[in-house]
Amino acid sequence: MCIKMPLKTTLNYSPNFNFNKRASKNIKFIIFHYTGMKSEAAALNKLTDIQSEVSSHYLIKANGEIIKMLPDLYIAWHAGKSSWKSYKSLNQHSIGIEITNPGHEHGYKKFSKKQISSILKLSKFLIKRYNISSKNILGHSDISVLRKKDPGEKFPWEYLSKNKIGIWYKLNKQELVKNRELKTSKIQENIFFNNLFKIGYSKKYPKDKSKNKYLRELAKAFQRRFRQELVDGKIDQECLLISKDLIKEYN
Secondary structure, X not given: OEOOOOOOOEEOOOOOEEOOOOOHHHOOEEEEEEOOOOOHHHHHHHHOOOOOOOOOOEEEOOOOOEEEOOOOOOEEOOOOOOEEOOEEOHHHHEEEEEEOOOOOOOOOOXXXXXXXXXXXXXXXXXXXXXXXXXXXXXXXXXXXXXXOOOOOOOOOHHHHHHOOOOOOOOOOHHHHHHHOOOEOOHHXXXXXXXXXXXXXXXXXXXXXXXXXXXXXHHHHHHHHHHOOOOOOOOOEHHHHHHHHXXXXXHO
């Protein structure tokens, strides 16, 4: 059935959530995910299966239909172990939006025009309702660098930013691309990573992982978001310039 609100949604509630409600002022973030499963039906089943212990507030189907899976004031289980700036466990402070897409393991593909239209509508609705800053519109890979790749390098971050959803850099792309694959020095690499930490990416990594492994995956997470044409984990001059420009946007 459809519920009466400015945004048309279909109810299909998940049993997976924290029973205590939060105050609306505690909602600070929107986190985008892809479902990462072979079929939409399988994804929907998982999100509504009490055994899976996974949920989100919304699911955007391939045809653009928006499924409301939990009321916004309940905490969904979508982000898992996560970090951004001083925030830990982003579930407490975020709205989780899943988007149907098989993901990197099952034939990752572009998001449909209908999905992108619904992402715009839903995001604008939530941003207005909860006064969410553009700086706090994130992907799962931004907050869980080692564990997640979603929503991935085909997610339309640049397009969304033009509609005041999320942050994008202000540099000229034609000029910027000339710096692609130009090597950086060790000092410049350190500047790049310090810029990422200032933006909000976590400095900390698990003790059972090497620092080099973490930094490489961090570079890939950054590229999936801000340099989507080439995700190789290598810090070149293009990445460095983007990181420097983003500092102005995030601070």
